[in-house]
Amino acid sequence: MNITIVGGGFGGIKTALELSKSKEYNITLISDNKNFQYYPALFSTATGHSFKESWVPLIHILGEHDNVSIVIDKITKLDKGEKAVVGESGEVYHYDRLVLALGSVTTYFGIQGLDEYSYGIKTASEIRALQHHLWTEMKDGADTEKNYVIIGAGPTGVELAGALGQYLRQLRKHFNIRKKTLRITLIEASPRILPRLSESSSRRAQKRLERLGVRIQTGRRVQKQTSKGLIVDDRLLPTETVVWTSGVSNPVFYANNSSSFKFDERKKVIVDRHMQALKHVYVIGDNANTPYAGLAQTALHDAKYVAKHIKGNKKVYKPKYPPSVVPIGDNWALFEWGRLRFGGLAGGIMRRAADLIGYSDILPISWALGAWRSSTKRQMLVPPEEQM
Numbered sequence: 001m002n003i004t005i006v007g008g009g010f011g012g013i014k015t016a017l018e019l020s021k022s023k024e025y026n027i028t029l030i031s032d033n034k035n036f037q038y039y040p041a042l043f044s045t046a047t048g049h050s051f052k053e054s055w056v057p058l059i060h061i062l063g064e065h066d067n068v069s070i071v072i073d074k075i076t077k078l079d080k081g082e083k084a085v086v087g088e089s090g091e092v093y094h095y096d097r098l099v100l101a102l103g104s105v106t107t108y109f110g111i112q113g114l115d116e117y118s119y120g121i122k123t124a125s126e127i128r129a130l131q132h133h134l135w136t137e138m139k140d141g142a143d144t145e146k147n148y149v150i151i152g153a154g155p156t157g158v159e160l161a162g163a164l165g166q167y168l169r170q171l172r173k174h175f176n177i178r179k180k181t182l183r184i185t186l187i188e189a190s191p192r193i194l195p196r197l198s199e200s201s202s203r204r205a206q207k208r209l210e211r212l213g214v215r216i217q218t219g220r221r222v223q224k225q226t227s228k229g230l231i232v233d234d235r236l237l238p239t240e241t242v243v244w245t246s247g248v249s250n251p252v253f254y255a256n257n258s259s260s261f262k263f264d265e266r267k268k269v270i271v272d273r274h275m276q277a278l279k280h281v282y283v284i285g286d287n288a289n290t291p292y293a294g295l296a297q298t299a300l301h302d303a304k305y306v307a308k309h310i311k312g313n314k315k316v317y318k319p320k321y322p323p324s325v326v327p328i329g330d331n332w333a334l335f336e337w338g339r340l341r342f343g344g345l346a347g348g349i350m351r352r353a354a355d356l357i358g359y360s361d362i363l364p365i366s367w368a369l370g371a372w373r374s375s376t377k378r379q380m381l382v383p384p385e386e387q388m
């Protein structure tokens with residue numbers, strides 16, 4: 001049976017690995033990126049750790065599986081009549097079963113200027129651009145006051161805010177700048193940070209960030225970014241560095257093939273009780289309208305379910321509530337799983353364990369050991385263009 005998987009991320013790789021155990025499947029994994037991107041470490045790479053923490057070549061993960069072929073192409077079209085998808089290259093890929101796991105893309109919710117002036121940490125090129133800016137600004141502008149603004153206090157914004165201060169202080173030391181005032185401001189539209197977690201976790205995270213020197217502004221509405229700064233609630237907040245961590249949506253592939261899909265109010269693809277959007281077409285991970293979509297653990301859970309369904313298990317899909325672990329600064333993380341909630345070194349250890357063990361079925365042990373070594377080392381103080 002020909003299985004075509006689109007997306008070389010958490011969901012796509014896990015589906016390929018699960019199905020590859022049975023030789024009756026011919027698996028083609030198509031991705032527009034030759035590397036797997038390990039999102040949980042992006043904030044760490046953005047604040048000076050190795051790029052190797054966040055990217056692993058697909059060939060290192062799937063190379064030893066004889067019945068899996070890796071194809072680098074960007075899929076643009078679904079031809080359900082022909083049971084095929086079409087790539088940007090013009091190549092047509094036929095399937096008996098299709099699994100779509102395309103992940104998310106950044107959206108600015110129409111806020112003017114963000115696409116032009118703000119930085120992001122969602123891709124390698126975004127991280128390089130941010131690091132280049134931080135380096136050159138630090139090198140060129142001695143003894144001034146700087147405000148670094150992060151928009152969005154979901155896990156990514158909170159993790160970045162917790163790590164940025166230390167990185168900037170190290171850069172300042174590296175360039176021997178004594179007087180520069182570094183201010184980090186975290187802006188959130190909701191009334192509290194980490195709005196998807198409980199109020200007690202949110203308070204704990206806020207206390208921790210404030211201890212690390214981060215200024216928090218909640219209930220604030222970002223209206224516009226210009227070359228001078230950010231307009232928030234009709235007032236100018238002067239800044240040269242804005243990092244946008246808010247806002248993700250499904251890739252344009254779905255809108256371009258909208259006659260084949262139905263969408264919910266979040267524009268996620270509506271799937272049936274077996275994760276199918278169409279007969280023999282599964283949509284998983286961030287793209288599907290499941291309650292916990294938007295988390296790596298959900299993508300892995302979905303992949304395991306779909307692999308079993310393809311193999312003939314007809315049980316109905318059940319969403320799985322995953323634990324949340326949010327690192328904030330060195331050796332500290334917030335943990336929440338139902339009523340089990342705490343923050344501190346124990347959380348930090350849980351997070352390290354999750355990185356090492358939690359993804360061990362998709363990530364090679366050599367990567368895990370390298371990533372662990374990199375994350376325990378002092379932050380790298382080499383020009384970003386020399387990294388990787």
Ligand SMILES: Cc1cc2nc3c(=O)[nH]c(=O)nc-3n(C[C@H](O)[C@H](O)[C@H](O)COP(=O)(O)OP(=O)(O)OC[C@H]3O[C@@H](n4cnc5c(N)ncnc54)[C@H](O)[C@@H]3O)c2cc1C
Binds near residue numbers: 012030
């Ligand atoms: C900065 C950041 C930090 C995060 N941290 C965490 C965390 O700590 N814990 C957690 O649980 N979740 C975290 N997440 C969320 C998590 O990364 C996603 O939920 C998860 O990656 C979703 O898996 P997926 O398989 O749906 O998509 P992805 O893992 O994003 O994989 C999608 C793949 O599809 C490829 N692709 C896209 N379009 C096409 C196309 N048209 N043709 C071919 N290939 C295509 C992409 O290049 C990519 O390889 C984070 C997200 C971000 C942005």
